[in-house]
Amino acid sequence: MIRIAHISDTHITSESAYKGYAYDLIVNEINRGNFDFVIHTGDVTNQGLREEYERASYELKKIQKPLIVIPGNHDVRNVGYELFEKFIGPLNGVFEFRDGVIVWVDSTIPDLSDGRIGGYKFKWLKKRLEEYSDRKFKIVASHHHIVPLPDTGRERNVLFNAGDVLDLLLRHGVNLYTCGHKHVPNVYRVEDMVVANAGCTSCRKTRKGDVNSYNIITLHDDGRIEVTIRRVTGEELKKEYPPVRPKIFVPRGKRLLRIVQMSESNVSDRIYFRRKVLENVIRTINERLKPDIVIHCGDVVDMGIERYYEKAYEFYEKIGAEKLVVPGHNDITYLGYDLFKEYFGKPKILELGKFTFIPVISAQYETPIGVVGRIGQKKLARHLEDYSESFTVVVMHHNIVPIPKSREVGFLEDAGDVLKVLTREKANLVLTGHGGNSFGVKVEKTPLVNAGSVSWELHRNPYGNTFNLIDVYRDIAVVFEVQATWGSGRLLGIWKIKGPFNL
Missing domain, CATH: 3.60.21.10 (Metallo-dependent phosphatases)
Known part of the structure; x- marks a missing residue:
């Protein structure tokens, strides 16, 4: 000792x-x-x-x-x-x-x-x-x-x-x-x-x-x-x-939920937007992956102007699965604050069986720096407590833990207090989408998964444009990062979980 x-x-x-x-x-x-x-x-x-x-x-x-x-x-x-x-x-x-x-x-x-x-x-x-x-x-x-x-x-x-x-x-x-x-x-x-x-x-x-x-x-x-x-x-x-022993994870029972998580599509008419890549992703989602829900963690458009929102809406209306979209900082520039609600609606808590998706708004007007705020933190804690009998998935734009290959300047200014709420209230899964690179890590008992850019050329991911595929079983959650053009995948994280599943 x-x-x-x-x-x-x-x-x-x-x-x-x-x-x-x-x-x-x-x-x-x-x-x-x-x-x-x-x-x-x-x-x-x-x-x-x-x-x-x-x-x-x-x-x-x-x-x-x-x-x-x-x-x-x-x-x-x-x-x-x-x-x-x-x-x-x-x-x-x-x-x-x-x-x-x-x-x-x-x-x-x-x-x-x-x-x-x-x-x-x-x-x-x-x-x-x-x-x-x-x-x-x-x-x-x-x-x-x-x-x-x-x-x-x-x-x-x-x-x-x-x-x-x-x-x-x-x-x-x-x-x-x-x-x-x-x-x-x-x-x-x-x-x-x-x-x-x-x-x-x-x-x-x-x-x-x-x-x-x-x-x-x-x-x-x-x-x-x-x-x-x-x-x-x-x-x-x-x-x-206690020490973590090497282990082999084998899912027990059938898959309970499949999530496609994406971020930073940045739909626009600029050359950095890869239209064909996004089209390919949507086709893959509908024809091959067939998820229960598609979650977009923000920066749907490059700038908050109506022309870009019209294009983005046309893209995402083609997705057949349930959708939950939260705004990123690009989405609420200019008139985007109102346009986001007009085209995608105000994000609301969504229940799918034993799963509850809790959207959190972190984007601020005309700045990449995000904040949940003290009132927002209290609301988040209350929601996690209210839905403690279900599998809770918190969805927001800004990353909470640092992302590799990204200069960390505290993009979520109250990240420490938000992380405290998430770990204290034992959120089952947290999905974010800021920084242009994918990353997954478990803090205490809560996995936090960040999505890379799905169709924007200016990203930080050596794997290219990607999205995440998340499969939840009774006792584990498995996250694969999927290459947006070729469809090849690599394991981003696999974590043991405890959900309210009496199966």
């Missing part, structure tokens, strides 16, 4: 931002505890100044355990990255322990709060993960978060290539990702990886009236990962995740 103390965001300074008594209290607890080592995930100092580094060097020496320290965005202000190496240690590195390894990587950008694990560091991280692929526990530590966090206000200061980093960690079987940055403690399981975000250890800037805290991480010999958020008040919140 390995026990780790995870601290973050100490913000050591002579100014009022630093709470020395909270730091000493937590450090004394760590020193008395049975910890194998300590991880500090950044923002050691407040402004990256020399006097702060001098004091931080003194304060860190109080920790009487092996210590790994990662730089945060505050540490690299004022060319503080050079002082970090002088007073604290390397910006990137590897720490080996029994049965495991920690790879830490600098995610900072000088004088910006946003983060990036750029080309050279990304390749270095990939090489280290390949080098230590045989380790039982593979831990990556950085400052910035890779999935949105609740109770942090607007989603900002993100890792620009969070989608690529998340994809890399999942592909290489990383067990644990530790980070800080947002001053909020939080723990999620993303697929087979535990993501532990530490709150602030000794900074005065806590959120929602919270107090200072740190994480206690226990790696059990049987592969279990246990994370305890411990606050200075003594309050503890514990989450435990």
